[in-house]
Amino acid sequence: MTDKIKIAIRSLYKIFGDDPEGALEHVRAGVGKTELLERHGHVLGLQDIDVDMREGDITVIMGLSGSGKSTLIRHLNRLIEPTAGQVEVDGEDVLAYGEERLRSLRREAMSMVFQKFALLPHRTVAENAGTTLQVRGVRQRDYLAEARKWLERVGLTGYENHYPHQLSGGMQQRVGIARALTSNSPIMLMDEAFSALDPLIRTDMQDLLLELQKELHKTIVFITHDLDEALKLADRLVILKDGYIVQQDEPQHILLNPNDPYIEDFVSDINRARVLRVRSIMTPLGGGAPPAEAQGEVDFNDTLESMITRSGGDTSHSYVVVQEGAPVGVLEMTNLVKALVPRAASEAGARKY
């Protein structure tokens, strides 16, 4: 994971209606979404969006339906044109691209996975997976070979010559992922990619994605309305509401420091023990020696759930937190228990590590 910014979105606005430019003036003057619709007949899709997406990260954009998340992801490859603002990929302004440059961006730099799979029903699984290479003019033999490789990687060996309608939903989405991988693009856009799948299959697919990501280090932009999914996948979480960003940060931090009642509502139903990690609630050593009375060492990235099991529920315990062999902090079980309760956790001043 590098710190290089792969995709940067700068003060992006999108307004739907007959005169978006005119409506933009009203929005800049402070008119809200509801008022804009009632008084001016325009829909405010996105409002002053600023996001940096780091190379090799999974950036999850989360929001309820109508929050503008699908609109936002379509601005990255310009399936939707913004009303104002910039989208930069590798430091280049995508919005300035002509037709030819845009096409090569879509062909080589970005690939997309869709909620409804969007496979071509008249082509076989292997042909579908090869589509992204085929449109670039790669010969059939070559793109089929590449497609087979990625189909095997997503666990679809033996289905190459089936048609999409012969596969289950989960398998169809595997084809969709293979299709995006075949293009070998550094960026993957996933628009509610797993939302149409059954819960169990969804979990499988999330694991598959994480496993692939461990190996491929793509820059992934993932859209979802499901907080559990967002917390599981995200390196960075962006929460959208009514077209503006409510909060964006590392998921752990958002969980511990929700800056808006909307997000508090959102995170209140989460199994915090499973999502929060030791690093988020430990007391940093700050150069001091680890305490002698500690019951043992725990890893920096362990979940609180595993800590509860380990301590047997005894809140008097404390542990030395270890990152790559070196002690970095102390975990007090009392702090852990506090962190499990949403309000108390944020008030006790749980710190961002």
Next chain:
Amino acid sequence: MATYDFLFDGLGLREWCDAGRTGDGPLSMADLLAKGGAGRETPWWDLPFPSLDALNEACGRIAQSRDATKGVEEGFLAIKDALRFVLDPLTQPLSWILEFALLVFEAAPWWVMFPLLMAVVYLATKSVRLIVFVTACLAFLAFIDHYGFAMQTLAIIFVCAFLCVLFGVPIGIAMSRSDRMQRMTIPVLDMLQTLPPFVYLIPLIFLFSVTEPKLYGIAIILYAIVPVIRLTDLGIRLVDRDVIEAADSFGVTDRQKLFGVQIPLALPNIMAGVNQTIMMSLAMVVIASLVSAPGLGVLVLRGIRNLELGVGLVSGLGIVLLAIILDRVTKAALDRVNAAQKI
């Protein structure tokens, strides 16, 4: 005194009307009848609609209805030569193709035609049952010595349906890509579809020589092209938006999108249009026998003209058999396309 005198008197147009009254135009039957009963007051419940003829009675400057009909006729005749000058060379290839097709279908011996048609049916449907059925129908027609007529009809249908697809699919594609094109084309299609088939023939007879095959060729194509255009347009517009969006996101060119996504996904609808087009060609080829189209229609016409009941009924049966064959074969082809595209 005419009923609507008061109108022109009231508007102060009397002088203008009388200035235009020539009175030497040919008398219509209505004029003649009116002369007998002149001078009688019209009772109020007999008040005529202010039609051209009724107004003409009151004011000679107003044209009579027969003048309107005459105007249309003269207008058509006036542009006829110019129209013919343009259309004649343009449509000449149609005559050649039709003549050639008729020649080939008539010249080819039956023992060549039968296997050939069986092969076509197999390629289109991959169904042995249909091959047996088609062969049986054709054999029956040949057995009752209607083979030649049936082949003529088939030749005309093949040519016309092929040309309908050739022109109709691109027109449908153009319609699907532009809403304005669609708005302009739909009224024309509506007109073509609602005009009674006989009405097509009237202007065509004036434009082209009755002895030329293109006369009926054009009539059949105009009549039968509508469904394939409509269903191509519909089919492409109905293609799943998500799939189109996916294609866009991979950076397809317009051409790749059209041939790789839109047409293949619209194929079931296009094929349904082709089926309709073929069936409508068959309907029109029978009517076109009025303007010298050869084939089974000629026999039907003979049956009507000469009241030869048997000839008419048997050839009618032949047409039904042809219709069933064409319908079953195209439907089976359509089903194959559908089966491959189930979503």
